[in-house]
Amino acid sequence: AANEHDLNQLGNLLHGEEQFVSADAGYQGAPQREELAEVDVDWLIAERPGKLRTLKQHPRKNKTAINIEYMKASIRARVEHPFRIIKRQFGF
Structure with missing residues (x-):
């Protein structure tokens, strides 16, 4: 939805076979979120x-x-x- 930040939907966008995730500075807290803690990727966040x-x-x-x-x-x-x-x- 337009009133929700993309970071809240990041877990739904990942399919599990990613090697790295590249994102802008708005995603800086992504690796620390509990729903993304078990995701094993290299985070390339600006x-x-x-x-x-x-x-x-x-x-x-x-x-x-x-x-x-x-x-x-x-x-x-x-x-x-x-x-x-x-x-x-x-x-x-």
Whole structure:
């Protein structure tokens, strides 16, 4: 439903054969939820923008963490961009 956060439905979206779950920063609490505790996947959840901004203040010291965040974003972009194209074709 439109009045419910996607995080509440995440357990219904997983089929059990996932190797990893890639999500934006709104899903940061997902691995700690009790209905998702037994799910054995690698969680690739983006850092919140403020945390990423803090990391970028010291780029040499945080180079690995910044590169990991860019990798997470590129994976999400490859998945989300085709959905945007389809959505635009149907007028949404």
